[in-house]
Amino acid sequence: MNTMTKTATGVRKRRGPRGEYAKSSATREAILDAALEVFASGYNAGSLRDIATRVGMSEAGLLHHFKSKSVLLSAVLELKDDRSRALVDMAAQDAAETLRGLVALARHNASVPGVVELYCTLSAESTAPAHPAHEYFQRRYDWVRESLERTFARLIAEGRLAPGISARRAAIATIAMMDGLQVQWLLDRDVVDMADALQEFLDGLVIGGI
């Protein structure tokens, strides 16, 4: 499956199915891990210098892999996106399963505070139109909202959504609840259990509970 290639130095290196070099790939991952931690306190608050130091290389070395700060941010966001999409089936046939997946995701997130910080801080920061992740978060919220709207539409069809609430409103409220709980949790982790609180909210929304 892997191919071998000659490099400038004459050393042979592994190349993966995507065409990237093994060393590059490992380094890129290390950079992305460090960037996640640094950007967790905000895009503006974090510096390339800090990221480079954590990964043990120079800024120029880092910029060889990601040509600018905003490119690096995008890469971090897309990586984390892939991982969290794998945790929740947003298009499950059983709508309640999707909602239980959200609760499970909330519970999982409590074990990786860095990821929660990243999304919480960046989503708020990115509401500024000039922010490098502005369009990313607009698209992401649109996608989650529409996926959840379909989920709640299924529940309505089954007569299982609390009366008087539209699928769209339920979707908006659910996302708002998840986001808002994160802020309080990050400010003081003893104040709230995100997963329990989300579950309680959804149980109040779905007849018979989720």
Place this chain on the structure above:
Amino acid sequence: MNTMTKTATGVRKRRGPRGEYAKSSATREAILDAALEVFASGYNAGSLRDIATRVGMSEAGLLHHFKSKSVLLSAVLELKDDRSRALVDMAAQDAAETLRGLVALARHNASVPGVVELYCTLSAESTAPAHPAHEYFQRRYDWVRESLERTFARLIAEGRLAPGISARRAAIATIAMMDGLQVQWLLDRDVVDMADALQEFLDGLVIGGI
């Protein structure tokens, strides 16, 4: 009521009840207004230079009134705090009145996007312990949470809160809903009416509605 004082230049100036000079007071207000707009996109993203330019003075001139960037941020937050406390009676005898006040506040906030941006961005940013407003937001959330908990406790005493929900959980969920709606509203103002959505949430929480 006002007293008059001699200045170094021999010019007489008005002094208000708090002892500040009229010119200082007006300048300070102009600075605070500009700072609100600039800090709306985040503490780190905003610069003193930008604020100084907007208010039409030099950075040194600005720093005569607020001795550092973080002092200025604190002043902005405290000012806005005073104003929003005036809009909602968090300790009203009628619990539903407090909740209706929250909805009214949400409706009012939609007319001053800058304030919403400020609180939304800074509360998320300030979850980082090193942030200059970290303690401020911890205290603020504690206070709001405890006030709302008392409000919901009154509703429980009247048998008007949805069964199975504690006053504390209701308080946490209400705050989360307000915060979360702000993010979605800031990213796309056509997506959600913050006040309507909050009202719907509270109507689902309180038997008979608010």
Place this chain on the structure above:
DNA sequence: GTCTATATTTTGATAGAC
């Protein structure tokens, strides 16, 4: 109370050697 000038850091990014 406001300005000019300046000190001091820090930042994102590039050029070019190896």
Place this chain on the structure above:
DNA sequence: GTCTATCAAAATATAGAC
């Protein structure tokens, strides 16, 4: 692929004249 050296810009803050 990584480094050193360097740049240019921007930031916060201070000193001192007026």
